[in-house]
Amino acid sequence: MTPRIFRRALVAATAVALTVTTTAIAAPDNHQPPAPARLGALVPAPVWSQARQHDDFKLTPGTKVVATTRDASGVAAYLATVLGLHPGVADHGRGNAITLRLGHDPRIGTEGYTLDIRHGGVELAANTSDGLFEGVQSLRQLVHAGTLPGGSVLDYPRFEHRGAMLDVARHFFGVDDVKRYIDEIAMFKINYLHLHLADDQGWRIEIKSWPNLTAYGASTEVGGGPGGYYTQDQYKDLVAYAESRHITIVPEIDMPGHTNAALASYAELNCDGVAPPLYTGTSVGFSSLCVAKDITYRFLDDVIRELASITPGPYLHIGGDEAHATTPADYQTFMHRMLPIVAKYGKIATGWHELAKTNPDPSALPQYWGTDSTDTDVAAAAARGNKVIMSPANKTYLDMKYNPNTPIGQKWAGLIEEKDAYGWDPGTFLDGVPESSVQGVEAPLWTETIVTMADIEYMAFPRLPAIAELGWSPWSTHDYDDFARRVAAQAPTWDAMGINYYRSPQIPW
Ligand code: TNX
Numbered sequence: 001m002t003p004r005i006f007r008r009a010l011v012a013a014t015a016v017a018l019t020v021t022t023t024a025i026a027a028p029d030n031h032q033p034p035a036p037a038r039l040g041a042l043v044p045a046p047v048w049s050q051a052r053q054h055d056d057f058k059l060t061p062g063t064k065v066v067a068t069t070r071d072a073s074g075v076a077a078y079l080a081t082v083l084g085l086h087p088g089v090a091d092h093g094r095g096n097a098i099t100l101r102l103g104h105d106p107r108i109g110t111e112g113y114t115l116d117i118r119h120g121g122v123e124l125a126a127n128t129s130d131g132l133f134e135g136v137q138s139l140r141q142l143v144h145a146g147t148l149p150g151g152s153v154l155d156y157p158r159f160e161h162r163g164a165m166l167d168v169a170r171h172f173f174g175v176d177d178v179k180r181y182i183d184e185i186a187m188f189k190i191n192y193l194h195l196h197l198a199d200d201q202g203w204r205i206e207i208k209s210w211p212n213l214t215a216y217g218a219s220t221e222v223g224g225g226p227g228g229y230y231t232q233d234q235y236k237d238l239v240a241y242a243e244s245r246h247i248t249i250v251p252e253i254d255m256p257g258h259t260n261a262a263l264a265s266y267a268e269l270n271c272d273g274v275a276p277p278l279y280t281g282t283s284v285g286f287s288s289l290c291v292a293k294d295i296t297y298r299f300l301d302d303v304i305r306e307l308a309s310i311t312p313g314p315y316l317h318i319g320g321d322e323a324h325a326t327t328p329a330d331y332q333t334f335m336h337r338m339l340p341i342v343a344k345y346g347k348i349a350t351g352w353h354e355l356a357k358t359n360p361d362p363s364a365l366p367q368y369w370g371t372d373s374t375d376t377d378v379a380a381a382a383a384r385g386n387k388v389i390m391s392p393a394n395k396t397y398l399d400m401k402y403n404p405n406t407p408i409g410q411k412w413a414g415l416i417e418e419k420d421a422y423g424w425d426p427g428t429f430l431d432g433v434p435e436s437s438v439q440g441v442e443a444p445l446w447t448e449t450i451v452t453m454a455d456i457e458y459m460a461f462p463r464l465p466a467i468a469e470l471g472w473s474p475w476s477t478h479d480y481d482d483f484a485r486r487v488a489a490q491a492p493t494w495d496a497m498g499i500n501y502y503r504s505p506q507i508p509w
Contacts, residue, residue: 038149039117041489042141043465044189044472045482046155047112055119055150059083059143064097066090072100075132078244082140098122098139100132111191112156115139117148131156133246134189141187141490159426161389161440162471163192163250164464166456167447169199169261170282171221172228177453179241184457184499186245188468193242194250194317194442197230200260200279200287204229205251209302210266217265217278222448224280236310243312250350251307254319255300256326256334260287268295282448285324291334301341308345316342321352321369332358339364350389356381365439368430369393371413379432387439390426396467398445398459402502408449409459418487418506422466422480443467454500461494461501462487484508 039051065087067076073089079098080087103125105114113126113135124135138155142148164185166173173181182193197205203217206229218229230238239249259269260279267275271290279287289296308316318338323331335358342349343361350365356377360366362385368378371394382388393400393413400416401409414420427435443464450456465487484507491509494501503509 038142038144038489039151039153041144041486042138042153043483043486043490044469045474045477045486046138046153047474047477048155049153050151052118052150052152055117057117057119057122057148057150059085059146059148060096062096064088066097066099068099068101071129072102072132074244075129075136076100078133079136079139082136083143095121098124101125102129102132103127107154108156111160111189112154113138114155115153117142117150117152119150122148130191130246133186137187137189141493157189157472158474159438159440159471161192161442162190162468163194163389163440163442164190164460165194165196165252165391165442165444167196167199167445167450168204169196169202169221169254170447171223171225171451172202172204172218173447173453173456174228175230175234175238177456178238180453181456181460182238182242182245182247184460184497185464185468186247188465189472190464190468191246192248192250192313192315192440192442194252194444195238196252196254196444196446198253198261199258200284201281202227202229203261203265205235205253205307206231207303207306208232209306210299212265213262215265217261220278220280222280222282223451225451232306232310239310239312248313248315249311250313250315250317251311252317252319253303253307254321255338256289256291256331257285257287257321257323258319259289262299263287263289266299269293269299285322288323288325288330289334291326291330297337297341300338301344304341304345304347308347311347314348315350315365316345316347317350317367318342318355319351320355323354328357335360353378353388356386359384360386362386365389367391367442368433369397369444373429374431376432378430382433382437386437388430388433388437389439389442390429390433391442391444392424392429395421395424395429396441396443398443398463399447399450402504406502408451408455410446410449416463418462418466418484418504419480421463422470422483424470425475425478426470427475441467441471457500458502461499462490462504462507465490 065076065080065085067073067089077087110128111130113131116123126132202221203213206214214229218227221227242249264278353366353368356366367389369391401411426441488508
């Protein structure tokens, strides 16, 4: 399932690790400082770890990956692929083996894991295959020069929701690009990928009952390029691929604003019955669905029904941001008709934080994208029981420039260097939204100025790992210098994978 080029890159990453050993052994007099204790190089930082010297495990071509139960065999096969080893199922691994075990450890919840690396063998245990998968990401980061460093790790996430968002509407990105991004974010224990599937510049998901959305509404993008869309089969393939990386897709159809592509595709959705032209610029806040027309809700019922039927995850994102062309009263009317449609198709609504103004059911998840530490509507929603996703734009927006010379990106929310992305606490950022009201974090990547996969990688790395760490690691581990050292330790893997990361001067590469 992994695209061939990427599989080659993963094998290359392992090969590089092996080459590094040989060099280190062959040239003991080089003036490189000794490698740091590799057990301390994990990103995100684990809850607890303890190194044991002289207990390293050497990977050899004969090392087996053993799943002790069938439920663990999927993750075992994945680990075997990324490390180039042989998978198998057995009661227990003996000798030269990495053994994956499912159990009932009350300390680690549904996504945590324990890892025990000894000279005689490695054991990874979790309560669910999600936990095993996250443990495997740690194992991948720990392999260095064909060796796993002796020691133990106990680990589990601070927040349930650790997300990334990709805007495929402003510029379209095909299935292979999205799969590559899924593989990249999975390395940092991200468990949700939010896809921004519709905006003024393009509609990117096939809706069979409204075919002009894609036949016409997908035919361009920012700057006038060809655009594109996912057929429902392609979307299902993406969902399945994400699932194989233990990532849940959260699809977004932005409404009632950010809807020019839909309004251009169907004249009857406009209050005046006249379809506007397609739009390839980068302004926001000029379009609105017609709140007073019944057809608007027949349309959205169809869209939500079709999207829900191909989305196994619990959430549908209904946007709701920057509805400057919708009156406040219409916004209320609109959301009060929309939210029940989402519920009718068995999904939980998430939306940008403007949604909080509409007093949504406490199950709804507003996503905070402001830059201030105060938002009374979001605080009131939290007081009513809504959980909040934290995406403050001045910290988590991966489309913001790093510095004034960054060739792509925007700066309306400020410049975001690595220290800025890392330097905030999701549990205290927003007044009246205590840690217990925070469902997690998300790093959005808007793509007005982002055109290629290399652009995506340049903006996401190394900031996405910073947001991933804020979502996973206990606040007690928070320490920029330590984080920066651990990020630097990832660079050889990123080089081997061909990731086009930004060489931040704030990281000791
Ligand atoms: C604001 S953040 C937007 C997007 C833009 C982004 C660019 C939000 C919910 N809306 O429409 O793409 O700024 O940074």
